[in-house]
Amino acid sequence: MAPVTMNAFELISTSQGLNLSSLFEK
């Protein structure tokens, strides 16, 4: 069961709200 082996912080770090590269999109 793959999700159980996930690191919670790794999961969180994929949030779109933490992906600031979107700020630079034209």
Added chain:
Amino acid sequence: MGCYHSKKAKSPGYEDPSILSAETPFTVNEVEALHELFKKLSSSIIDDGFIHKEEFQLALFRNRNKRNLFADRVFDLFDLKRNGVIEFGEFVRSLGVFHPNTPTEDKITFAFKLYDLRQTGYIEREELKDMVVALLQESDLVLSDEVIEIIVHKTFSEADAKGDGRIDQEEWKEFVLKNPSLIKNMTLPYLKDITVAFPSFVLNSEVED
């Protein structure tokens, strides 16, 4: 004979690029290029020289009304003066953390502040669960509460080296150094090419780098 130097009117909150450059990893020209980006973001809804929460959400999500726990935390951390808007100097200083040349330690500290939702100086178990739930809400991933509990419990037991039920800054640092991918999103390679992305800064430049 004096030389003629005209200063264009700058928006409120504007700070001298040479001062910002001295305090951040950016060159003066890069700060000026960031000002071009800042002008774009800060005028997308209300053209007043400040980035409002809705403008930040619009830039991140293409949707001014999309609330997101993590975007709220980033906004609050960028808003150093805590006055509800992001000023130009705050924008440059905060983005400096995301520069590829910024020390890993600074990135680790920033990520800790992000995840310390209640600003107690610790990442608590409940906060970690709240963040996992928030992440799941914005993604298509559906997990049962039981599975969420297992993920949180496992991660917490690995990070909380002292076993006191909360993660302090020292434990967080050790945990990130063992799992460097956790702060991958704290680096924006794009910031090294900011003058290429916003070449119009040259038109408004007051210095030659």
